[in-house]
């Protein structure tokens with residue numbers, strides 16, 4: 001049984017309170033940190049709960065799953081792709097998602113730009129950076145970020161909103177804190193060098209959102225804390 005809306009609302013209230021407390025601790029305004037509801041592996045009702053609560057966007061990590069769910073529900077939310085994107089799904093991603101957070105190669109940038117152009121739209125993207133140098137994670141290497149950004153900024157059908165990262169899994173909270181600080185520093189440096197605002201810093205999940213907010217996150221991606229444990233992926 002999937003959670004009821006009332007249960008979701010209670011969980012979302014708690015997540016919102018945790019975000020607000022982390023903002024106060026960091027001397028930041030709570031409205032400066034967005035909450036992306038991660039609906040992957042959950043039924044389409046997860047997006048409907050999020051919309052009813054007033055959340056602006058949901059995150060999916062598979063193109064096909066996200067596209068199918070979106071077609072099933074009239075939920076008034078934006079759909080964002082947060083999972084690894086294969087080249088052969090670039091066109092599908094550009095078609096069915098409002099933003100792609102997981103862009104980590106020049107090849108993908110080119111394919112998404114071409115697809116967006118064919119669709120007659122400008123596709124917002126984030127560059128995913130492996131800021132924790134985690135061999136188990138996707139994302140561009142830190143050293144490749146300036147070149148990737150330069151490529152992205154030159155493409156007419158993409159709009160680069162900022163950067164995204166996933167912290168390495170670790171028992172040591174300092175690992176996530178260091179990863180988030182690294183992404184923040186990279187963003188500040190790239191923004192200064194290019195003049196692109198790169199406003200969005202998508203970092204922080206259920207377990208490490210306070211550390212991400214302390215480091216400057218503008219968007220936390222939360223699944224488990226909102227919906228409970230995920231059913232195993234199909």
Ligand SMILES: *Cc1c(COP(=O)(O)O)cnc(C)c1O
Nearest residue numbers: 038061082205206221222223224
């Ligand atoms: C699953 C996922 C999340 C949410 O993780 P939780 O720990 O359930 O909050 C956030 N970001 C990405 C990229 C994910 O794949």
